[in-house]
Amino acid sequence: GSLELGGRAGDSPALPPPPQGAQQLLRKVWHRLRGALRMGRVPLAWCLALCCWGCVAPKGAQAETDPFVGSPRNITGARGLMGTLRCELQVQGEPPEVTWLRDGQVLELADSTQTQVPLGEDGQDDWKVVSQLRISSLQLSDAGWYQCAVVLGGKTFVSQPGFVGLEGLPYFLQEPEDRTVAANTPFNLSCRAQGPPEPVDLLWLQDAVPLTRAMSHGPQQTLRVPGLNKTSSFSCEAHNARGVTTSRTATITVLPQRPRDLHLVSRQPTELEVAWTPGLSGIYPLTHCTLQAVLSDDGVGVWLGEPDPPEEPVTLQASVPPHRLRLGSLRPHTPYHIRVACTSSQGPSPWTHWLPVETPEGVPLGPPENVSAMRNGSQALVRWQEPRAPLQGTLLGYRLAYRGQDTPEVLMDIG
Incomplete structure (x- = not known):
C-alpha cells in the first residue's frame, strides 16, 4: 500500500506550524519517508515540503520540549x-549533567552514576542519558520526593517526582543502659523508638516479665523504678503496625x-578506734568493709565529691559484723582523714x-x-638541752627533781 498524506499532486503542501519537538519528529518521519521514496511510493513534493518544514522549525524547539522519558519510581x-x-532522558547535542533533587533541594553528595548512549543514525546527534541514584541503607532522613533536573538551552527541566518512604519495624533511638544502683534507691531508665508507621507503643520488661504500662511516662518513655533489692535485667519492646522490635537488655x-x-x-596516741552503720545491701549480705586512712593535707576535702588525697591511703579490711575497726601504728598528735x-x-x-580525726599527744620518747x-x-x-628524741606532742615544760644527802626528793615544774 501507499502512504497517503493528503493534498493534490502538484499542490504545495499546507502544513501546520511545527509543534514542540518538531525536529525529533521530522527525523523519525524522514527515515520512514526515505525508505518509501526509494520504493516510489511518496511524491517528491511531499519530501521537499517536509524538509523545508524542518528547516524553518525554531532552533530552540528541542530545548522547549521535556526531555525526560523516564522518572523516578516510588519506593517504600x-x-x-x-x-x-x-x-532517563533523550536529547540532541551534547548530553547534559543530571542533578538529583530531594524535596526541591539539590543533593550535593548524591551517590549517582550517569550513562550516555548514542542513538543517532546517519550522523544524527541523538543521545539517551540514564542517571541512577543509589541509596545504600534507607534511613528516615532519606525519605522525601526525588526528581532529576537538567539544563538545556538555558532552560531547566525537572522530571516527575518519585517518593521514597520508610515503613517497617520500629527503630530504637534510645535503649536502656547498664548501670549500678544502691539497694532500695529509686532510679529511672529510658527507652525511645520511632516508626514509621506510627504510633509506636513501648512495653517494659523486667527479668523478661512484662511490666504494667502505667510505669512508663513522658515522650521518652521513662521507666521509674522505686528501688531494687537484687540485680535485675530490663528491656523494652516497641510495637507498631508492622510488628515488634526488642531493645538490648540492660543489667542493673x-x-x-x-x-x-x-x-x-x-583514741590513743598511736591508735584510733572507729565505728559506722552499714547501709542496706538487698538480698546480698556484706562480706567485709574497707577503711582508708591518710595523713591530713590541704588537698583532702571533707565533703563528698572533693578530690582524693595526693598520697596513697593506708587501706585496712574489717570482717563484719561488728562494724568497728581499730587502727594502730599511727603517729601521736597527728591529724588524719578516714573513710569507709x-x-x-x-x-x-x-x-x-x-572524716577528720586526730591522735592525742604522747609522752616524749627521751x-x-x-x-x-x-x-x-x-x-x-x-642546765640542760631539749630532747633529741621525738616529743610526740607540744613541749609544755620540764619537771626538775633534786634531793640532798639527808633530805627527801623535791619535784619542781618548770615552764
Whole structure:
C-alpha cells in the first residue's frame, strides 16, 4: 500500500506550524519517508515540503520540549533497605549533567552514576542519558520526593517526582543502659523508638516479665523504678503496625548503700578506734568493709565529691559484723582523714565522706640532753638541752627533781 498524506499532486503542501519537538519528529518521519521514496511510493513534493518544514522549525524547539522519558519510581521499604532511583532522558547535542533533587533541594553528595548512549543514525546527534541514584541503607532522613533536573538551552527541566518512604519495624533511638544502683534507691531508665508507621507503643520488661504500662511516662518513655533489692535485667519492646522490635537488655547491678554515721569511738596516741552503720545491701549480705586512712593535707576535702588525697591511703579490711575497726601504728598528735566502704558479692558501696580525726599527744620518747649542775653555796644552777628524741606532742615544760644527802626528793615544774 501507499502512504497517503493528503493534498493534490502538484499542490504545495499546507502544513501546520511545527509543534514542540518538531525536529525529533521530522527525523523519525524522514527515515520512514526515505525508505518509501526509494520504493516510489511518496511524491517528491511531499519530501521537499517536509524538509523545508524542518528547516524553518525554531532552533530552540528541542530545548522547549521535556526531555525526560523516564522518572523516578516510588519506593517504600524498611530501614536499611538498599534501593536505586532512575531517570532517563533523550536529547540532541551534547548530553547534559543530571542533578538529583530531594524535596526541591539539590543533593550535593548524591551517590549517582550517569550513562550516555548514542542513538543517532546517519550522523544524527541523538543521545539517551540514564542517571541512577543509589541509596545504600534507607534511613528516615532519606525519605522525601526525588526528581532529576537538567539544563538545556538555558532552560531547566525537572522530571516527575518519585517518593521514597520508610515503613517497617520500629527503630530504637534510645535503649536502656547498664548501670549500678544502691539497694532500695529509686532510679529511672529510658527507652525511645520511632516508626514509621506510627504510633509506636513501648512495653517494659523486667527479668523478661512484662511490666504494667502505667510505669512508663513522658515522650521518652521513662521507666521509674522505686528501688531494687537484687540485680535485675530490663528491656523494652516497641510495637507498631508492622510488628515488634526488642531493645538490648540492660543489667542493673545492686550494690550496698553508702555506710553512714562514721565516728570516732576511742583514741590513743598511736591508735584510733572507729565505728559506722552499714547501709542496706538487698538480698546480698556484706562480706567485709574497707577503711582508708591518710595523713591530713590541704588537698583532702571533707565533703563528698572533693578530690582524693595526693598520697596513697593506708587501706585496712574489717570482717563484719561488728562494724568497728581499730587502727594502730599511727603517729601521736597527728591529724588524719578516714573513710569507709562496704562490699557485697555484687561489688563495693560508695565511699563515705572523709572524716577528720586526730591522735592525742604522747609522752616524749627521751629525756633532756646534756644535763649539768653547778653549786654556788646554798644554790645550784642546773642546765640542760631539749630532747633529741621525738616529743610526740607540744613541749609544755620540764619537771626538775633534786634531793640532798639527808633530805627527801623535791619535784619542781618548770615552764
